[in-house]
Amino acid sequence: MELEKRKIYMNRQKARIVTQVTIDEDRNVPDVKPDMERIILQKGEVEPEEVRCSEEKGTVRGKLKYDVLYAAEGGGVQSLSGNLPLNEPVRLEGVDDKDSLTLDWTVEDLDIEMIHSRKVRIRAVLTFTITADGLVQEGLVTAASANEPLETREENYQITRIAVQKRETYRVSEELEISGNKPNLGELIWREVELRGADCRPLDGALAVRGELAVFAMYQGDGEHMPVQWEEFSVPFSGQMDLPDSTEEMIPDIDVRLIHSDMEPKEDADGELRMLDTEAILEMQIRLYETENVTAICDIYSPAKEAVLTEKEAAFEKILVRNSSRAKLSERVKLPEGERILQICHGSSQVMVDRIGVTEEGLEIEGALHVTVLYASADDTAPLRSVDAALPFQHLMEARNIDASCTYRLKSMAENLNVLMLGADEAEVRAGIVLEAIVLTREDMTILGDAELVPYDEEKIRKMPGIVGYRVQPGDTLWKIAKKFYTTVEGIRETNEGIGEEVKPGERLILIKQTDEITA
Structure with a gap:
């Protein structure tokens, strides 16, 4: 007897490892930079370079990129930037080099303090989450043939299979023009690029990508005694990238992260430095699922010979729910006593998910939106200052019938961040958090593995x-x-x-x- 089988490919999570890396390093201020008087603002970003696995041993390589905005002795504002290398070994039991590794990271804590005017101490706690997915293959018998007459019984199976799984990068480039009422660019002091509202949608043979970059630049105006200037931009982007195996009906599960950004002054058509050449590189972990009904043979017999059947246990994944929801936040931020706001310069944010609980109703998500506000102060001796705030949130994402055996992936991103002055010593922070989750349930079943005919x-x-x-x-x-x-x-x-x-x-x-x- 000959059996024809339909191969079904599915993802199966083989390991999920969470590891923390502690950094404690000292760095000197370069000779070309003035002495430090006070730190105004700090930020740290992880730029991953490689995640490798071999014989159950993994390595995470990359760097922690840090930036410090500080008030210089004698007046003025300067910045200090640098990279700290990362080379972290991890144990990945049951994982081999054929498995797909997904890396997620969070800067849990960053503290940059002055040791003295020419040296800073950088302390950080980084959390890396490595997920190893293996490609599992199951075969469903769809046809049987033999020299003897056969009787077959068929059954319909609803199968969710992984159709596309790959990692791609998408580049966003934009030339931004300084407002007409601001002076030409001199020295670019501080730059920030944040990804907000990224969305990806499968098309036939392509992937549609859209989103928004929130860009902030602080620079010294060109000319003597020019004050520090700053400018904010909202940069929407949209485009397509080739994805030959994609179809419009596929179900997307795509994680998008900003892994690198750069910004350089550029001359305009008149030869004046009034443009900012901005570039961002997005990394996309693409998973596209396809749900289909497969008719397969579940039983065979023959009136001419005895059919000896071999059954086996198989597990198939089905998408239980794919949900997207938003949480709105609003909170007042009080300045330290004695400080007064003249103007809000810029606000930046980072979503930190602290806990995810599985309940009968769905996923209970707890966390906080960490916001940093840069503002112009009424204190002439310290005209630029910053304040940090944490906006806690709780949100129930509906996913009925979810249980502990289900697997899920959650994505979170801030959107519509807005900081408003309420008075000389108070500001209001408003923002939204986009939460997206895909939940897969596992269905165990007995399927036909093999069959042969023997004489009665x-x-x-x-x-x-x-x-x-x-x-x-x-x-x-x-x-x-x-x-x-x-x-x-x-x-x-x-x-x-x-x-x-x-x-x-x-x-x-x-x-x-x-x-x-x-x-x-």
């Missing part, structure tokens, strides 16, 4: 009568009856006129044995 026990067959009168029992089907009495469903229908698709308990049937001895 002739003695057993001879002892069975050729014609049998049979009363249908509860739970009987035409298939079960035909298989038990060595006949066929079609043969039962021909012998018993008026039989419907289903038989009822108590019905009487005439059954004629159809073995090779009878046909001979």
Whole structure:
């Protein structure tokens, strides 16, 4: 007997490792930079370079990029930037180099303090989450053939399979023009690029990408005694990238992260430095799922020979829910006593998810939006200052019928950050948090693995009568009856006129044995 099988590919999470890296380093202020008087603002970003696995051992390589905005002795504002290398070994039990590794990272804590005017101490706690997914293959028998007559019973399976899984990068480049009422660019002191509201949608043979970059630049105006200037930009972007195996009907699960950004002054058409050449690189972990109904053979027998079946246990994934929701936040931020706001310069944010609980209703998500506000102060000796705030949030993402056996992936991103002055010593922070989750449930089932035909026990067959009168029992089907009495469903229908698709308990049937001895 020959069996034709349909291969179904699925993702199966093999390992999930969370590891923390502690950094404690000192860095000197370069000789070309003035002495430090006071730190105004600080930020740290992880730029991953490689995640490698070999023989259950993994390595995370990259760097922590840090930036410090400080008030210089004698007046003025300057910045200090640098990179700290990362080379962290991790243990990945049961993982090999064929598995797909996904890296997620969070700067849990960053503290940059002055040791003295020419040296800073950088302390940080970084959390890395490495998920290893293995590609699992199951085969469903869709056709069977043999020299002998065969009877097959089919069943419909709803299968969710992984159709596309890959990692890609998308580049956003934009030339931004300084407002006409501001002076030309001198020295670029501080730059920030944040990704907000990224969205990806599969098309036929392509992937549609859109989103927004929030860009902030602080610079020294060109000319003597020019004050520090700053400018904010909202940069929407949209485009497509080739993805040959994609179709519009596929279900997306795409994680988008900003992994690198750069900004450089550039001359405009008149030869003046009034442009900012901005570039951002987005990394996309792409998973596209496809749900389809597969008709497969679940049982086989032959009236000519004995069918020996081998069954096996298999697990298939199904998408339980794919949900997107938003949490709105609003909170007042009080300045330290004695400080006064003249102007809000800029606000930046980072979503930190602290806990995810699985309940009967769905996913209970707790965390905070960490916001940093840069403002112009009324203190002439310290005109630029910053304040940090944490806006806690709790949100229930509906996912009914979820349980501990389900796997899920959660993505979070801030949007519509807005900082408003309420008074000389108070500001209001408003923002939204976009939460997206895909939940997959596992369905265990018994499927047909293999089958072969062997000769019947002739003695057993001879002892069975050729014609049998049979009363249908509860739970009987035409298939079960035909298989038990060595006949066929079609043969039962021909012998018993008026039989419907289903038989009822108590019905009487005439059954004629159809073995090779009878046909001979």
